Amino acid sequence: MNLLLVGTSHRLAPVEIRERVAVDPDGAAELGSRLADGGEAVCLSTCNRTEVYVAAEEPVEADRRVTETLSELAGVDREELEPYLYRLEHEAAAVHLFRVAAGLDSLVPGEGEILGQVKTAFERGSAGPLLDRLFSHALHAGKRVRTDTAIAESPGTTSSAAAALAAQVFGDLDGSQIAIVGAGKIGTLAAKRLLKRGAELTFVANRTTARGEQLAGELGGVALPLERIAEALETADILVSSTSSPELVLRADDVRRALAARRGRPLLLIDLAVPRDLDPAINQLADCYLYDIDDLEAVVQETLQGREAEFAKAEAIAVAEGERFGDWLATLDVVPVITSIRERAEAIRRGELAKAGPRLSGLSEREREVVDSLTSRIVNKLLHEPIVRLKDAAAEERRAPENRVEG
Amino acid sequence: MAELLVWPALLAYGEAAVAYAGNARRPGSLGQLATWGVRIGWLAQTALLVVQAQRAEGFPWSTWAGSLNLFVWLVVGAYLIWGCSPRFRLLGLTVMPVAAALLAVSYAAGGTDSVDRTAWSDVLLVVHVAFVLAAFAGFTVAAALAALELWEERLLKRHRADVLKLRLPSLVALDRLTVATIAVSLGALTVGLLAVLVRVPEHGIDQLIAATLVAWLFYACILVLRVRAGRRAVAAHMALAGFGSVLVLQLGLLFTHVA
Numbered sequence: 001m002n003l004l005l006v007g008t009s010h011r012l013a014p015v016e017i018r019e020r021v022a023v024d025p026d027g028a029a030e031l032g033s034r035l036a037d038g039g040e041a042v043c044l045s046t047c048n049r050t051e052v053y054v055a056a057e058e059p060v061e062a063d064r065r066v067t068e069t070l071s072e073l074a075g076v077d078r079e080e081l082e083p084y085l086y087r088l089e090h091e092a093a094a095v096h097l098f099r100v101a102a103g104l105d106s107l108v109p110g111e112g113e114i115l116g117q118v119k120t121a122f123e124r125g126s127a128g129p130l131l132d133r134l135f136s137h138a139l140h141a142g143k144r145v146r147t148d149t150a151i152a153e154s155p156g157t158t159s160s161a162a163a164a165l166a167a168q169v170f171g172d173l174d175g176s177q178i179a180i181v182g183a184g185k186i187g188t189l190a191a192k193r194l195l196k197r198g199a200e201l202t203f204v205a206n207r208t209t210a211r212g213e214q215l216a217g218e219l220g221g222v223a224l225p226l227e228r229i230a231e232a233l234e235t236a237d238i239l240v241s242s243t244s245s246p247e248l249v250l251r252a253d254d255v256r257r258a259l260a261a262r263r264g265r266p267l268l269l270i271d272l273a274v275p276r277d278l279d280p281a282i283n284q285l286a287d288c289y290l291y292d293i294d295d296l297e298a299v300v301q302e303t304l305q306g307r308e309a310e311f312a313k314a315e316a317i318a319v320a321e322g323e324r325f326g327d328w329l330a331t332l333d334v335v336p337v338i339t340s341i342r343e344r345a346e347a348i349r350r351g352e353l354a355k356a357g358p359r360l361s362g363l364s365e366r367e368r369e370v371v372d373s374l375t376s377r378i379v380n381k382l383l384h385e386p387i388v389r390l391k392d393a394a395a396e397e398r399r400a401p402e403n404r405v406e407g
Numbered sequence: 408m409a410e411l412l413v414w415p416a417l418l419a420y421g422e423a424a425v426a427y428a429g430n431a432r433r434p435g436s437l438g439q440l441a442t443w444g445v446r447i448g449w450l451a452q453t454a455l456l457v458v459q460a461q462r463a464e465g466f467p468w469s470t471w472a473g474s475l476n477l478f479v480w481l482v483v484g485a486y487l488i489w490g491c492s493p494r495f496r497l498l499g500l501t502v503m504p505v506a507a508a509l510l511a512v513s514y515a516a517g518g519t520d521s522v523d524r525t526a527w528s529d530v531l532l533v534v535h536v537a538f539v540l541a542a543f544a545g546f547t548v549a550a551a552l553a554a555l556e557l558w559e560e561r562l563l564k565r566h567r568a569d570v571l572k573l574r575l576p577s578l579v580a581l582d583r584l585t586v587a588t589i590a591v592s593l594g595a596l597t598v599g600l601l602a603v604l605v606r607v608p609e610h611g612i613d614q615l616i617a618a619t620l621v622a623w624l625f626y627a628c629i630l631v632l633r634v635r636a637g638r639r640a641v642a643a644h645m646a647l648a649g650f651g652s653v654l655v656l657q658l659g660l661l662f663t664h665v666a
Contacts, residue, residue, distance in 0.1 A: 147493045148435045150572055164571050169563065171577030263637030266578055283564060286640055295566040302568035313435070 001130055001332060002059040005093035006066040006085060007044075007051030010107050013084035020074040021050040021081075029124035031073075035066055042125030042135065044100070046117050048107050053097065055130035063087060090329060094134055095322030101142030102318055103151065108160070109311065110151035115142040133328065141321040145314045156304065158296040159190035162270045165291060165299065166194055166238050169268050174198035179236035181205045181229060181249060183215040186272050187242030194238060195219060202236050205229045207243065230254035234261040242272040252281035255288060262287065270296070327395040334394045338387050345379050412455035413510070413519040419448030420483070420507035427500040434496075434574065441499055442491040449483045452510070455519060456480055462521040466533040472518025474540060479510045481544030486551075489584070494576040501551045531602045538599030539619065543653045545592025546626065549585050550650035553643040556581035560640065585646055586633050593626050615659045622652045 008021060023031060028043040031052070035041035039062075040055035050070070056062035067085065071078045088096050099105045101118045122135035146152050163173075170176050176199040180191045183206040195201060201221030205228065206212030212223035224232055226243075229250055233239070243249055255267070264287055271278040271292040283290040291299075353360075353375060360371065423444030430438040456477065459467040468477045486502045489495060513519055559578055562570045576584075600623060603616055626649060633642035 147438070150434065150574060161571075165563075167577065168559075168571060168575070169578045171580045260637075264582075264633065264639035264642075265637070266639075289563045291566060295568075298566070298568040299571060303571055306572060 001055050001057060002062075003090050003093050003130060003134065003329065004054045004056060004059045004062055004066075005051055005088045005096060006054070006063060006070070007049060008070075008081075008084045008086070009049035009051070009105070011105070012086060017074065017081070017084050018048065018050065020076070021045075021070050022047065023050065023073070025120055025124055028121055031069065032121075032125040035062075035069060036126035037065070040126060040128035040131040041066075042121055042127055042131050044118060044121040046114065049100070049105075051097075051100075053093065053125075053131060053134065055128060059089065091322055091326035094137070094325045094329070095318060097134065097138045098141040098318040098321050098325075099315070101138040102145035102314055103142070104145075104311070104314055104318060108156075110314075112146065112152050115139065115146070118142065130329075130332070134325065137321060137325050141318055144321070145317050148317060149310045149313045150303075150306065151310045151314050156300065156307075158272065158293060158300060159186070159193050161296045161299045161303075162190045162240065162272075162291070163193040163197055165270075165289075165296075166199070166268055167197065169266050169289060170237060172198065175200060176237040177202040177235055178221075179203050179205070179229070179232060179239045180215065180219075180221075181226070181239060181241035181277060182243030182245075182273065183208075183211045184242045184244070187240050188215060188219075190240050190242075190270060190272060191219065194240070199238065203232050205232070207245070230258060233258035233267070236267070237265065238268045238270065239278075240270045240272065241277040243277050244273070245277060246275060248279050249277045250282070251279045252285060255279075255282050256285055259285060259287065272296075330394040330397070331391045334390050338390060341383065341387070345383055349375050349379050410455075410520050412451050412458065413514050416448045416451035416455060417507065417510055417514065419444045419451060420503055420510060423448060423499065424503040424507050427496060427503055430496055431500055438493060438496045441496065441503070445483060445487060445491060445499065445503065449480070449487055452476075452480050452483070459519075459521055466536070467521075468518070468536075470516075470518060472513045472516035474518070474536065475509055475513040475516075476518040477537075478540050478544055479506050479513065481541050482506055482547050485544050485548040485588070494574060494580075497573070497575060498551055498555055501554060502548065505547075529606075531606055535599045535602040538595045538602065539656075542592040542596035542599060543656065545588050545595065546646075546649055546653045549588040549592065549646050550653070552581055552585040552588060553646035556585060556643050557640070557647065560643075582633075582639055582643070585643060586630065589626055589629055589646060593623065593630065596623050596626070615656065618652075618656055618659060622649070622656055625649060625652060 008017065010018065023045045028045045031043040032041045035052060035054060042053045044051045052066045054062045054066060067078055071081050074081055101115055103110045103112060103114050106114055118135065118138055125131065127135060166173060173194060178191055178194050178199045178201050180187055183204055191201065201219045203222050203224045204212045204216040205224045205226050207226055209223060209225065216223040226249055233255060241249065267288045269278055269282060269288065269290045271290065274293060276292055278290055280290065282288050353372065360368065363371065423441045426437045426441035426444060430441055468474045482502065483506050490498050555575065556578060559575050559581065600619060629642050629645045629649065632638045
């Protein structure tokens with residue numbers, strides 16, 4: 001059985017191509033079922049990639065079938081799609097999936113959403129013994145990378161640092177309420193990052209009402225005039241401010257008045273404006289955490305320093321897990337030999353037992369079962385060592401430099 | 408021979424404490440080693456307690472060293488409920504060295520030996536001590552959680568740039584867990600107190616029972632302050648300070664109620 005990956009991603013294809021081969025989870029499940037054709041196939045489709053993993057006896061035929069299906073899906077000729085496709089086999093395909101699951105191949109490296117998408121693809125795909133093992137291993141590798149490294153805590157921009165800090169305060173952002181003060185580009189970008197993590201928009205306060213209403217309509221909240229921020233603070237968990245106001249738009253006294261109704265729930269305030277919008281004294285209030293643009297830059301710088309080391313660690317984990325999977329894959333080649341040896345040994349055992357039948361006729365049913373079990377155990381013990389050596393030899397052969405597949 | 412079970416427990420707790428310290432410096436596979444140390448140590452200690460329970464007539468942990476052994480098991484058990492997840496590994500660094508040290512003290516004082524006869528035959532007293540010990544174990548873990556929460560709050564307030572690299576649990580999660588742990592422990596303390604209050608007409612109220620009642624009121628205040636008044640930081644400080652009352656009452660229990 002051969003493992004094959006055919007796919008396209010943000011590394012090779014522009015969005016115009018990616019959107020044409022992208023499918024929703026139902027479509028991915030249907031595609032997997034169609035391409036499995038009695039074998040195994042799983043389709044992983046996200047906004048940044050569409051990949052089909054196939055376990056097939058005939059890799060060339062499987063490759064042709066997958067490529068044609070993707071061309072049909074995109075509505076273009078095979079030749080037109082070809083430059084945007086990549087193909088990987090065996091261990092290289094496995095290492096690639098492990099890197100994907102770990103978030104190492106993502107547009108925003110280290111993001112965690114992909115692990116859930118890999119899981120969904122696996123659960124809804126047409127996996128058999130090989131792909132089942134491959135995807136289980138990928139989920140394990142993805143989790144291990146998140147557990148053993150800090151790549152998920154390595155924001156590369158101030159807006160992602162704001163989102164990471166919000167997660168540090170609130171944990172799961174599902175249901176957390178965001179307030180945007182100032183409908184500018186920077187604040188909107190930071191708010192969108194938070195919304196992507198499951199938060200909900202409660203209000204947009206802007207000097208120009210029309211722009212505020214437009215943004216509130218787009219992101220799903222209500223628009224308020226700047227003067228009403230303080231009273232709306234009672235419901236917000238995270239406030240992102242980025243107006244061009246030369247004066248403070250929110251003072252510590254305004255926030256203090258809102259705190260009683262918040263019953264100890266933390267309030268994270270992100271001030272992205274220069275000059276600053278939020279009174280620095282707010283940080284002194286109980287349960288309030290105020291970060292300005294310099295604080296966020298410091299967080300980004302700090303995490304960037306350790307980022308390379310964390311990514312190197314994550315890559316090493318993906319490669320090590322790939323090698324483990326490769327060892328297992330190599331043993332598949334010797335499975336027919338092992339099966340044959342076992343069958344032959346079992347046939348000999350049964351033959352010898354049959355020959356000895358007349359001499360065992362005096363034994364009771366229970367004693368016959370004991371003899372049967374005894375001979376079976378002896379055969380298994382005799383075969384154990386050669387089978388282990390056979391598997392080791394297959395793994396060794398795969399590890400030999402001339403047989404290595406670089407991912 | 409069964410007493411030898413204390414060694415794997417001690418070694419595993421010690422290993423976990425060292426591995427947690429290593430993991431705090433360089434997060435990685437040491438964290439997994441630590442969590443396995445906690446699990447294996449706790450299983451070994453569970454086996455030890457089972458053997459002690461089987462051999463004894465009545466309550467097997469009626470000596471102060473024996474109750475310390477049970478206390479350590481309860482603390483590690485409470486920590487195990489969620490503590491082995493990667494985000495809570497820094498909590499392990501606060502809990503496991505203490506657990507290893509207390510178990511060593513218990514061993515040195517004979518608390519891990521088998522006891523053939525027990526001084527206690529009164530079921531209510533046994534229920535009282537068992538539930539009070541369970542409550543104290545919960546309060547100890549709650550204090551560790553509160554310490555972690557206050558430390559994280561300090562990092563956030565001071566805008567420490569490496570706050571994300573420490574991979575702490577979220578502030579809200581620590582707050583919820585502290586409150587939930589105190590609530591459950593207060594329930595256990597209530598049962599423990601009710602068991603002993605039944606004996607009051609016969610035996611009267613001693614200083615330790617009075618002090619335990621004060622501790623009950625103290626922790627009830629923490630819950631009211633946090634849940635009704637929303638005073639999160641004050642409640643966390645009180646939960647940490649409450650560890651002092653746990654220590655006093657534990658020592659009181661050791662020196663007045665047990666041999």
